[in-house]
Every structure is written in C-alpha cells, then in structure tokens.
Ligand SMILES: [Zn+2]
C-alpha cells in the first residue's frame with residue numbers, strides 16, 4: 001500500500017503498513033486530528049472524492065471536492081516553458097488527466113512547501129513524468145520518492161525568463177513562492193502557497209510559522225522576505241486555496257502587510 005494521511009493529505013512510498021504516526025502532522029506546524037491519526041490510500045480517496053477544476057481569478061484551479069485534508073487548490077499556469085502546476089493536491093483522476101492533456105499537459109510541478117507535497121508523484125506519473133521542483137532545504141519531508149523530483153538550492157531559481165522561484169523562509173526553511181510576469185491580461189503575479197499567507201480580508205498577507213496553531217513567523221525571516229521581493233512588480237497574489245487571493249494592487253498590499261506585521265510583533 002501507499003498510505004496517505006487524512007489530515008495533511010501526504011502520500012507515502014509503498015510499504016506493508018502505514019507508519020505509526022505522520023511526521024508532518026506531529027510537527028508543531030500541523031496537528032493530529034482529535035480522532036487520532038488516520039490513513040487512507042489514493043485508491044480509496046478516489047471512490048469518495050472528485051477533482052474540482054474551476055477558474056480562480058485569471059487562472060485554472062485544481063482542487064478536491066468534497067474538501068479533503070488541508071485543503072489547498074493548485075493552479076495551472078500556461079507559461080513560456082509549457083504548463084506549470086503550482087502546488088499540488090492528493091487526488092488524481094483519469095478525467096482530470098484528460099482535462100489537462102487537452103490543454104497541453106503539465107511540464108513542471110513546482111511546490112511551495114511540504115504541506116502541499118500531497119500526491120505529487122502520483123500526479124507526475126499520471127501526467128507522463130512531469131518534473132517536480134522542490135527546495136532542497138525541505139527534502140527531509142519528502143515521503144514518496146521519484147526520479148522526477150529535482151531539488152533547487154539557494155534563495156532564487158529561474159524556471160524561465162518570466163518565472164522565478166524565491167525562497168522566503170519562516171513557515172518552512174525552504175518555503176518558496178513563484179513570481180510570474182506572464183500571467184493572463186499582462187499581469188504580474190505571485191503564487192504564494194502558505195509562504196505569504198493571504199488573510200481573510202483578501203487585501204493583506206501575513207507570515208506564519210504555523211497557520212492552524214497560530215504561531216507567527218520570526219520577524220528576521222519577514223525582513224529577509226521584504227528585501228528579496230523588494231523590486232518585484234506585483235499585481236495579484238494568489239493564496240493557498242480557492243478565492244483567497246489579493247486581486248489588484250498586490251505590491252502595495254505586500255508592503256503594507258509587512259509594515260503591519262513588523263509593527264504587530266514589536267519591530
Ligand atoms: Zn499528516
């Protein structure tokens with residue numbers, strides 16, 4: 001079997017039995033459900049859930065319905081190096097693979113941090129071996145291995161002239177975001193995952209070591225993020241799930257959010 005944790009949605013390598021605990025959910029950034037550690041498999045999940053494919057802002061979103069685990073939605077980006085899947089989910093179905101094949105398939109899967117590693121290898125295999133780009137600083141969290149996984153190092157990595165990954169630590173050491181200058185309608189966007197956490201008002205972001213346990217990120221990380229992203233043009237910031245996006249004036253929203261955050265934590 002390949003066990004899948006029902007709280008974080010992470011799929012494991014083939015093994016005879018599930019592990020006794022999920023290291024991702026036992027970590028202080030996550031939590032074990034009140035009912036205790038539970039496991040499913042991809043096959044079992046496919047009998048009760050479907051892939052949700054819908055527009056979110058200007059982009060095509062991929063999620064799961066009914067909601068499962070965290071529940072993030074991934075985004076499909078039509079870029080100058082082919083289609084990129086930003087972040088990932090736990091369920092792949094033949095219908096979803098067909099829908100993606102109809103728009104040219106997925107060349108690269110790039111993931112912000114370990115909470116969204118989910119069923120990345122299941123997706124890559126189903127899509128014919130899409131490359132999976134992960135930050136090397138979080139490699140310890142990879143639970144299902146594959147030759148498709150490529151680790152990148154350092155603070156910045158260019159996938160193409162329009163697509164740049166930036167490491168912005170605070171949530172995980174290798175937490176990253178993707179800046180894309182070729183989004184539809186001439187827009188410059190940040191795909192943030194949980195690296196910048198878009199807040200409920202959809203006009204700000206915040207910076208969390210743990211989202212569910214409400215532990216703020218260290219201000220030194222936030223200051224480094226401010227420096228790293230200082231010169232980027234930003235129209236929109238896409239958060240980790242459906243509709244949680246800052247649409248318009250993203251640059252001003254990020255600057256105001258950093259000022260507000262640093263003031264709140266006493267800097
Ligand atoms: Zn888990």
Ligand SMILES: [Zn+2]
Pocket residue numbers: 113115171194211
């Ligand atoms: Zn997370």
